[in-house]
Amino acid sequence: MTKPTESSPKRRGAGLNRRDFMIGGTAALGGAALLASCGDDDDAAPAATTTTAAPTTTADTGPGSTTLGSNYSGEKNREALAAAVAATGVETMINTIDHNTYQENFNTYIQQPDDVVSWFAGYRMRAFASKGVLGDVSDVWSGLNGMSDGFRSASSGLDGKQYFVPFYFYPWAVHYRKSLFADNGYSIPTTWDEFKALCDTMQADGITPLSAANDGRWPQMGMFDMLNLRVNGYDYHVSLMGGNESWESAEVKNIFSTWSEILPYYQPAANGRTWEDGAGALREKETGMYLIGTFLTSQYTEQEVLDDIDFFLFPEVNPEHGQDAIEAPIDGFMMAASPDNETAAKALLGGMGSAPAIDAYIAVDPSVVAANSNADTSGYNALQQRSAEAVGSAKYIAQFLDRDTDPDFAANVAGVGIADFLGSPDSIDTILADIEAKKQTYDFE
C-alpha cells in the first residue's frame, strides 16, 4: 500500500493530541468513559477489516488504494457493502465498526478517520462540514449522474459546497400487515379522523392499534417529526429544528395535543420497549400498525411475513399541508479533510454515488432504496417500489429529528422531553418549558 503523506502528518498529529487529551480527561472521572472512548478507534471491539481487491487490469493505472470507515456492521449489510465497493473497482480497505459504537464515537473518530467514511445527510453532516473536518467533494458531484436536486441540497454544507455522496435512503411510514387489514375489512386511512376511527375499530376488535417503542429514546422522534410535518408543515419543522422557534409556542403545543389523541391507541409503556419488540408485536398481529422506518423488514425472516408487510403514508392532519412531506433519512459517504490518497478516495466516492455500486448493494440487502435515479429498479420488491414512489412524490423530505438538528440537543433535550411526555402526558407544559430553557444553552448552526 502506498501512502502519500503530503499534508496529513501534521493534521493527524493535532488530532492525536486533542484525542489523547480528551481520553485522559474522561478517564480521570469515570473508568467507563475511558472504555467507551477507546471503542472509537480501529481497534474497536466488533471491528473487522475486509479488503476488496480491484480487478487487476485497473490496479496499475488506477488511482491506487484507499480506506473506508464503515458502520455497515450487520452481516448482511457488511456483505452488501463489500459488493458495492467491489463494483466501483477502487482498491479499498474497509474498516467495519459496530453501528452504534461508530455513531457514538464519531466525534472522536472523525479527527483521525479513514479516507472515506460512512455517515448521514443533513444537519448531522453539516455540523461536521462547518468544523472543517470534511473534504469538499463538489468535483465528485459534477461527475455524478442521476442525483436529484433534493439530494444535492441534503449533501451541501452551509457554504454551498458538497460534502456528502448519497447512497440510499429509507422512508418512515405506517407499516401494517396486509392480511390483517384484508381479514378485518380495514381500509387505509388518509385523514386524521379516519386514522383515529380505524384505531377505534381495531381496539374494538381486540387489537392494539399502534406498536409503540421508545427504548433508546429515538423511535418516537419519528412520531414527533411526522406530527410536526403534518400539523405545522415542513417549513416550520425546519425552523424549529434550526432553533428559531420557541418550544412553548402554540404550534408545538398543538403537536403534543394532537399526539395525545392517539396515545390511548399505543401499546402501553412505550418507553421501555425496544423497536424490535414493537416489530415482533406487529408480526404476531397483536398490534395493527407501526410508524417506523422501512428497516422494519430486517426484523423478519419468514418470506410469508415479508410479503405481507406494506405501509401507507402518515395521514393528513392539517389540510393546508396534506401529505406533502415524508421522512426519509439518507445514508451515504463523506471524505476526510485530508485523506491519504485523495484521488482514490474521490474515485471511490464517485463510484459509490453511481448506479452500479448501489445495484450491487441492493442485490444483497433489498431493504433500502437507491439514491441514484439511474439505479436498476427492475429487481425492486413491492416495498422498495412503494418507497421509491413515496419519496419521489413527496414535495419535502425531512431527515430525522437527530439528523435535522444539533445531535446533542436531539439526544439530551428533545428526546428526553419526548420520553417524559410519553411517561406523563399531562405535564407537557412543564416539559416544553424545560426544553425551551435548555434549548437556550445551545448554539444552533
Add this chain to the structure above:
Amino acid sequence: MEATAASPSRSDLKARRRRSSTLTGRDRMWLWLMVGIPAFLHIALVWVPAGLTVALSFSEWDNLAPLSDISATGFRNYWIIFTIFESDLFGALFNNFVLIIWLTVCSAVGMLFAYLLDKNVRGSSIYQSIYYFPVVLSLAVVGFIWKSTMFSRDRGLLNEIWPGGPVDFVGDGSKLFSFDIPFLDPALGLSKNFAALLVAMAWRHIGYIMVMYLAGLKAVDPSLREAAQIDGCNEWQSFRRVVFPSLRPINVIVVVITVIEALRAYDIIAALNEPRGTDVMGTLVTKSLLGEGGGRVGFGSAYGVVLLLLCLGFIIWYVTNHYRESDI
C-alpha cells in the same frame, strides 16, 4: 549497631541516620525509581487529566475545533447545570446517594450470607457458587441479561410472575416515592425503573461482598469464638463482640468498594440504554462528552468535576481515617 551513646533516644536517632546514610547510591537510585515511576504514572494519568477536566469545565469546546478555539466561559457551565439542567443533575446525585445506601444494605446481606456459609452448612459450596456466579459477569452484561430475560415487559420472566399484570421495569420513570426540596424545582425521588435496577445490582454486589467476608472469616481464629462460647456468649453477642471486630480490615475494604461502586455506577445503566429516571453522574458525564452529540466538552466536564468533588470528599475521609488507624 556498634555506636552506643549515653542517652538511648539519641542513639536511636543516630542509628536511624546511619542506617539511611548506609544506603548506597545504587540503592537510592532504585528507591527513587520504585517510588518515582508509579508516582509519575499516577500524576500523569490521573491528576493531570483531572486538572485538565477542571480547566475544561470553565470553557466551551466542541471537541473538534483546534485547541486554540477553546474559549473561557467562567462559571457558565456550572450555572447551566445547577439552574437549567438541575433536574438532571440533582436526579443523578440522588440516584448516586440511593446507590450508596442500597449497596451498603447489600454489603450487610453479603456479610450475613458469608457468616451463614462459614458455618459449614450442608452443600455450602453449592450455595457459594450460586451466589458468586454473577460476580464473574461485568455489570454491563448483568444489565443486558436482566433487561432481556427479566425486565422486558413483553418477554421478561419477572413480568410473567408479577401479580397484577405486566410492569414496565425498564422504561417507567415515575416515582415510587418522592419529596419536595425547597429551592429545587423537580421533586427528588426513587423512580420505579431505578428501583428495578437496584435489584439487578444487588444480585451481583451481594455475591461480591460475600466472597470477601468468607475469606475474612476463614482468617478469624476459631479459638476466639470458642472462648466466647465458653464465656456464655450467644450467637449474636459472639458475632457482634468477637467476630465483627476481628473483621475490621475487611470492613474497611468493603466500605471503600461499596462507596466507589455507588459513585462510579455507569455500565449497567448504559447497558439499559439509560432510560429516564436512571441517570447517575457517570452517565451524565459521558452523555455530554461522548455520544454522537459529543460536542459539549465544558458542560460534561462540569458534571465530571461535581463527581470528582464527591469522590475527593470520600477519599480524604478514607485516607485520614486509614492513617489514624495505622498510628494506633
